[in-house]
Amino acid sequence: MEISLPHQIAAMPGWLAIALTAGVPVLLALGIGHVMHQLFTPQEFAANSQIGAVKYGFVVEIYAVVAALALVGSWDIYQTARDTVQQETANLYMLALSVDAFSGPDFASLREEMRTAIRLYAGAVVQQDWPAMQAGQPSTGSEAAFQRLARVFLDANGETSGQQSLKQTTADWLAQVSQARIGRLSVMSRTLSGLIWALVLTVSVATIAFQWFFGGGHAAIHYTMGAVIALIVGAVLLVALKLAFPFVGDPALLTPRPFLSLMQVT
Secondary structure (H helix, E strand, O other): OOHHHHHHHHHOEEEHHHHHHOOOOOOHHEEEEHHHHHHHHHHHHHHHHHHHHHHHHHHHHHHHHHHHHHHHHHHHHHHHHHHHHHHHHHHHHHHHHHHHHOOOHHHHHHHHHHHHHHHHHHHHHHHHHHHHHHHHOOOOOOOOHHHHHHHHHHHOOOOOOOHOOOOHHHHHHHHHHHHHHHHHHHHHHHHHOOOHHHHHHHHHHHHHHHHHHHOOOOHHHHHHHHHHHHHHHHHHHHHHHHHOOOOOOOOOOOOOOOHHHHHHHH
């Protein structure tokens, strides 16, 4: 699977991603400003200030709508990914706590098998699913471990009424683990379309460039304003990228730490 440019930027170390998304817009703004001041005189800028400011306001409104679209979409992807990981690990934790309900020497082997199944599943998520999710590729690495987990808990037959009633509850927890697992593995397929990223980039460049079509007093003030606007554009782009790809980057917004903790609990 070909990795997109937005994915590559989000996967960069934090300092490099910040330097890229902040530095490139600023350099672009200052470069366009230099070219514009070479082509036009201050008098020509001043003559275009009134109409230019009106048109620039229109461009900024378009940018605001597009930036909001990207941020809202990216936040939805991040929130979905975070919630599915929390749901999956929370139900796994409840399964781990239920193991001790099968007390007594007769269930010693069953308890060990349950704990082993939970550890193996958490390990498969960390070692196989997570690298594939970071690469933006589909993964079935934890499928065998999940099937083993399901069989161990679903096939467990208790002797007491409490153990028998617990079986229905564990089945519900397993169903929620399965649902969250599918949601986690499908998060990367819900990333923003390449057309949306292209639109965000196009409008961002237009916002950076269009500000130079009218005068702004002293040239140093205009260059400073241009750099600040470029930094804002770069910051919006970086936040959208990190939210849209929550499993990648150093540091990543979402890590497999909850699954590593489960391996220690069991």
